[in-house]
Structures are given as C-alpha cells and as structure tokens.
Amino acid sequence: MFAVSPLLIAQAPFESTMGLVQKISYYHMPAAWMFLVAAIVCGVASIRFLFTGSIRHDRVAWGAAELVVLFGALALVTGPLWARKAWGVWWVWDVRLTSSLMGWMVAVAYLLVRKYGGPGSDKLAAGLSLFGMANVPFIYISVNYWRTIHPKTTVIPKLPLEMGVPFWFCTATFLLLFVLLLRMRVRLEEQRARLDALYLALD
C-alpha cells in the first residue's frame, strides 16, 4: 500500500486538472473529507489518551493533528479558488467555511502547544482537541442562523458516471494518502522514542 499510493497520486491530476474551475472539486472535497476524518481521529485519540494515559494514542493524535492542518489548508485554499468563480467572492461567513476555519485554527493551536508548551503539553493539547470537538456543533448552529450558500453534499450520489469515477478515485487516493501519512508519522514518533531510550541506555 505504501508503494502504490504515490502512483495513484501521480495519476490523479490527469483526471482532475483539465481547465474548468469545477474540476477543483475533485481535490477540494476529498481534502475536506480527510480534514474531517483527521479531526475525528485526533479527537478520539486525544480522549483515549487522556483517560487511559497510553502514549500510543497520543502519537496518533499528534500525527492526526498535523494532517488536520495539512488537509485543512488544502481545502481552505482550493475552496476560495472555486468560490471566486462560482460565487464571485473569495470568502463568505458561511457555516461550513466558518466551522472549517475554526477547526483548522484549533489544530494549528494544538501544534503550537505541542511545539512550545514544554513539559505537560501533551495533556494540554489533548484537552484542547477535546474542547475543539465539542465546539463544532455550536459553531454550526450559531453560523447556520445566518444564511448558507455552500453546495450540499447530496449532489455527490447524483454525479454522472464520467464525473463520479474520477471523483471517487480522488477520494480513495486522498484516503490512502491520509492513512499512509498518519502511519508514517506515528512510526517516526515511535522510532524517535526508541532512539531516545537507546541514547539514555548508553549513558
């Protein structure tokens, strides 16, 4: 799987970047979905870390938070590019846009805490992601009270075959990329911990 997914990534752009602005959604929607998946993984792993104290969950949460920032940035950049053409503006304070931006900001805050928080920052960051998850419905309700113009996800099952195939292909590619990056990140962290342990054993 590690070997195949870069090939899939290399193939995907041939399907998706053929001029029309709408084609950006082949990348925008999978990125936004992975952003959500990563956020859920991060939140669940944080809660499990908080209540079991297992360092493994903490590593998963950390890796997932980095992917939230990565896929969130992709979704937040491709979205306005499309919106500029479709709506005529780069940005509106719509439910999805606002809650995505806030979720992304929470993930950035998470990484800042991990980097600059010093000792004890793992619990701090886990608490942050717990509260960040609880925050989502409130942002949703509060902004939904204003009007929403973002397209609904119900258009996806109605896609014609020639559009549906590249779309689901891109989604699968992004999902594989997500799993690959997360596993690599967790392994990196495990190896770093092992290296530290060996280094300490040398002294």
Add this chain to the structure above:
Amino acid sequence: MSAFFRVAWLVLRKDLTVEMRSFEIVSTSLFFAVSCVLFFAVAFVQEGRALDGASAGILWIAIAFAGTLALGRTFERERQAETLRALLLAPADRPAIYVGKLAGIVALLAVTEVVLVPLIAYLFQAGFLARPLWMLAVLVSGTLGYCAVGTLFAAMLVRARSRDVLLPILLYPITIPVIIAGVRATAALIEPQPDLEIVRFWLSLLVAYDVVFVTLALWSFEPLMTD
C-alpha cells in the same frame, strides 16, 4: 454534595480575600479594558457619531481581552507561591477547586463589566441599559461560558512554558461561539425596536454552551490536572 460546595466556597473566598487586599487583578484588567475601549472610541467615533453596530463587538472584545489578562494573573499568582500544588494536594474534590476558581474569575470580570457597560454605552451612544434584565442575562451567560473554558486552560497552562502566549492561542478559537452569540444578542438587544425572539435564540445558545462546557470541564479537570 455539601462538602463539594464548601470547598468551592473556600477557594472562592480565598481568591476574593487575596484580591480585596491587593486589588491587583481588578485594577489592571479594568485599566486595560478601558484603554482598549478608548482606542476603539478614537477609531470608530467620528464627528460625535459612532459607527452603527460597532458597540456590541467592542464590548465583547474588551471583555475577552480583560478576561484573558485576569485568567493569566489569577493562576500566575498561584504559581509564584506554589499554592496551586498545595490546592491540588489538599484532600478536596478537584472539580470543586475548579468551580471555586471559576466563580472567582466570573466575579472579577463582573466588576470590570459594571464599569465597561456604562462606559461603552456613553461613548458609543448604545442603549445597553434600555433592557437591563436581558442585558444582565446575556452578560452573565456569556462571561460564564468564556471563563468556563478559560479557567480550565489557564489552570492547565500553569506548568507550561510561554503560558502567556499560549492562553489566548488556545482560548480564542474555542470561545468563538460565545463571542458570536454574545455580540449578536447584544446587537439585537440595542436595536431601537429589539426583536426579543432573536435575543432569546442567542441567549439559549449561550446557556447551552455554558452547560456543555462547564460539564466538560468538570469531567476533564481531574485527568488534565494530574501530574
């Protein structure tokens, strides 16, 4: 249950006694909030007329900024004297300590708001005091929601490096819904003919936020505060 509230009350009384003797937090955060408001007044009041709809936002920004300052200071004080460790070592419920701290910070911010609300009403010709009971409800629920998250994060940050920088970074993204709801409710309330339906909607959102976040904080305070 009564032991729980007794501990919370003792923590609250201790905080208020320390504050009564020094006036450190109230005076600094009040001065800071007033200078913020004066900056906004210089920027947004032109030829004696305030910008429409600016006052609600300015009130909540001033509360949020003053709150950040107060939250940082209350726990900095505990850290300097190593008294937070003593508090956590005491044979008391951790959530009770949280409730006492939260009540103390809400009380301190309430003092700030007592000065801020008339000041902004005066500078921006905003009718904050036209419906005092509604305004009070919005202020209390908004401040409680903001401080519920703030107290937890400030307590967790006590041991972190660069805590002064991290507190706003953590606090502001999480409290966005409180600020949105507070600003919208206040803005709806100071209309000449306020639509109480809208105010009621935002107020109920604020109360729901308070309930969820206080519960969540009580639930997670224990695992988050263990060394």
